[in-house]
Amino acid sequence: xxxxxxxxxxxxxxxxxxxxxxxxxxxxxxxxxxxxxxxxxxxxxxxxxxxxxxxxxxxxxxxxxxxxxxxxxxxxxxxxxxxxxxxxxxxxxxxxxxxxxxxxxxxxxxxxxxxxxxxxxxxxxxxxxxxxxxxxxxxxxxxxxxxxxxxxxxxxxxxxxxxxxxxxxxxxxxxxxxxxxxxxxxxxxxxxxxxxxxxxxxxxxxxxxxxxxxxxxxxxxxxxxxxxxxxxxxxxxxxxxxx
Numbered sequence: 001x002x003x004x005x006x007x008x009x010x011x012x013x014x015x016x017x018x019x020x021x022x023x024x025x026x027x028x029x030x031x032x033x034x035x036x037x038x039x040x041x042x043x044x045x046x047x048x049x050x051x052x053x054x055x056x057x058x059x060x061x062x063x064x065x066x067x068x069x070x071x072x073x074x075x076x077x078x079x080x081x082x083x084x085x086x087x088x089x090x091x092x093x094x095x096x097x098x099x100x101x102x103x104x105x106x107x108x109x110x111x112x113x114x115x116x117x118x119x120x121x122x123x124x125x126x127x128x129x130x131x132x133x134x135x136x137x138x139x140x141x142x143x144x145x146x147x148x149x150x151x152x153x154x155x156x157x158x159x160x161x162x163x164x165x166x167x168x169x170x171x172x173x174x175x176x177x178x179x180x181x182x183x184x185x186x187x188x189x190x191x192x193x194x195x196x197x198x199x200x201x202x203x204x205x206x207x208x209x210x211x212x213x214x215x216x217x218x219x220x221x222x223x224x225x226x227x228x229x230x231x232x233x234x235x236x237x238x239x240x241x242x243x
Contacts (some may be wrong), residue, residue, distance in 0.1 A: 011035050014058035016082045017129060032115040037107055038062075044085055051096055052225035054116045055084035059082045061149030061167055063183055065099045066141075073099065075160070075183035076141040076149055080167040087137055089113060090120060090130045103179070108219065140230055145228040148185060156184055157194040158171045161204065163230055165213055176209040177235040198222060 011091070018026060026227065037124055038044070038060050041048040047067050055062070057080050064077035064085070073233045079085055085100045111119075120126050147156055160183060164173060177195075181188045195206045205212040213219055220227060 011058075012056070014081060014107070015109055017133060018056055018109060020129050021123075022125050025125050028123070029111065029119050030043055032119065033109045034106055035110070036110045038102045038104055038105060040105045042102040043103065045096040046099050047097055049096045051086055051094060051113045054084060054089060054111050054113055055100075056084045056109040056111075057081055058107040058109070059104075060102060061088055061104035061164070063101045063103045063184065064076045064180075065101065067099050072185065073182045074144075074185035076144050077137055078103070078163055078167055082135060082167075083137070084130075085129065086113065086116075087134045089117060090127070090134055100169035101177070101179075103164075104173065107114055134240075143226050143229050147224060147230075149222040150240050151226065153184065153186060153190050154197050155222060155224040156226075157191065158203070158219050158226040159197060159230065160184060161198075161211065161213060161221055162216070162219055164226050166231060167214065171213040171216070173211055174209050175211055 006012070011236045012026065012030070012035070015078055016031075018033075021029075035058075036055075044053075044055060044062065061068065062085055063075050064079060065073045066076045067073050071075075079100075086096070088097060120130070147159065151159075157180070160180070161175075165171060165177070177188045177191045180191045184191065187228075197202070198204045198219070201222065203213070203215045203222060205214055
């Protein structure tokens with residue numbers, strides 16, 4: 001006979017971090033977890049905000065951006081079902097250090113930050129999983145920062161599109177010039193030129209924010225080597241950490 005909690009477990013197991021927990025640890029968190037819907041463009045947190053909620057995405061995608069002087073931004077991470085928003089709580093932080101913007105609408109598990117802290121304190125398994133995950137976030141952010149300093153925009157755009165493709169498991173998605181400009185820390189005209197160059201090479205089709213990757217292998221060749229590194233420490237992490 002199925003437990004009444006079984007449907008709830010199945011919902012929250014859509015996130016790979018929660019799915020990695022021993023059943024008894026997840027069961028203790030279930031009363032505090034809510035499934036919520038997030039819309040494109042929604043800002044889940046801003047630098048300096050108190051951390052009130054932790055999000056574990058299911059099928060949504062969230063861009064994590066460093067912010068300088070309010071207007072200048074740079075994407076330092078992309079979080080999907082393999083990760084969480086609010087990971088710095090595990091390091092003792094009470095305020096956010098980044099802006100988190102929903103890039104693709106969908107659902108997520110959400111938990112009050114204080115309840116999460118209590119669950120984290122009493123669960124060695126949760127601590128182990130999230131310490132490892134936080135380490136991968138740092139590695140990803142460092143690599144993206146290096147990429148942004150030393151590599152040309154066309155290669156950086158190719159890297160960003162490929163990482164998005166990996167997270168969504170789809171060759172088609174929607175990203176506006178404005179969003180890409182914020183993510184890559186450049187002006188919109190720069191995104192236009194870089195996207196046009198990739199399109200002229202037959203690697204992508206880009207019209208009114210609708211992107212289709214036509215040649216993934218060719219786009220990978222156009223990207224800098226940072227793509228493989230970010231891919232390894234990002235999308236490939238769950239398979240390594242939780243076996």
